[in-house]
Amino acid sequence: MRRFPAVFDLVPDQVAQVVQLAGLAPSPRNSQPWRFRVLPHVIELHAAPSQLLPTGDPGDHDLRLACGAALLNLRLALAHAGVLPVVTLLPRLSSPTVLAEIRSGGHQRPDAEQIALYEAIPERRTQRRPLQPTAVAASIQHALRVAARAEGAWLHLVRPAEHDELAGLLRRLQADAEPAPLLAVLCTPGSGAKSELEAGQAWQRVWLTATARGLAATPLPLAEGQDIRDALSRLLGDTPHPQAWLLIGYGEPAPATPRRDPGELLIDAVPNSGHR
Structure with missing residues (x-):
């Protein structure tokens, strides 16, 4: 299994958990069109448009909707780990595939609503x-x-x-x-x-x-x-x-869909393809 780097005073296993929970977000046809780059002081959320089917998403609307959902999961997972996430959307000086940069704004204790939403992440279907x-x-x-x-x-x-x-x-x-x-x-x-x-x-x-x-x-x-x-x-x-x-x-219980291993969601280098 791929070893995750440490970030925000979190140990590698905690970072792997954060990325795993981010990857449980909904996406068109379970395409999971997101990737993460973990650097010493920032986590980058990247679009992975190659994961989407070639038709059906003019302008990448659904891709960004799905990546936004993954970002919310990431924020909740960081908050649960005691990190106050500070998010910059579409940072101007970053690669075109970077949709968000997440930094630490210090430590926090999650409130009751954040805990309830965090616990709902693996239950959402x-x-x-x-x-x-x-x-x-x-x-x-x-x-x-x-x-x-x-x-x-x-x-x-x-x-x-x-x-x-x-x-x-x-x-x-x-x-x-x-x-x-x-x-x-x-x-x-x-x-x-x-x-x-x-x-x-x-x-x-x-x-x-x-x-x-x-x-x-x-x-x-x-x-x-x-x-x-x-x-x-x-x-x-x-x-x-x-x-x-x-x-x-209200509905009947639904099965979970298959997900990529968290290690597969990591990238080490910025993709060359433009996106935004």
Whole structure:
């Protein structure tokens, strides 16, 4: 097994655990399009676009959404290890494949919410079966909205009056999509690569919040449907930029998907290919 370098006063086994948990994030077709470079004082999150299928992600929207989710996992894992992570998205002087740099801002003790989200990381699954019609309590819906806001995003939970029109858009995106107790649209104030990375972190925080409260979720990223995103923006008031759907409810336990060994996620040198 590959030996991990030490960083942020963490021993190699702790660093391996952090990278392993980051690698449990959701990604299109389980492509896991992320890599990590561990240097003495920084961890770099790199895009690995070669891991994605050649079609289906115009502009790398879903890649950045997935890498943002991996970044949220990384932050939670570092916090659990006592490190206060300080993140720079799309650092200007770095390689084009670098999506984020993570440094230590000192030591911290994780709070109860961070611990709950950390513990939900290995429990999170993509639900591929229909969700049960059981209603989701208002208190949980509020917690999901709060989770999105914590990452600078907005979670729109579809109201009954909007359901028919939004459900029609959903069927355009995925013809066999099943109804769910909660149809949620994750939005960000802006658009572009940085907003997509921020959306990925919010997407994962909402999903982990749902998991921690016994809910299941089916993701429907919006990369392939710019016309649908435009229609959503008009329906939601033009201001927000829709980034992803989540169908949320109660479901049967789902199996875990295979994951790469953490050592396979490490890189020693910066890739030559451009990306951003």
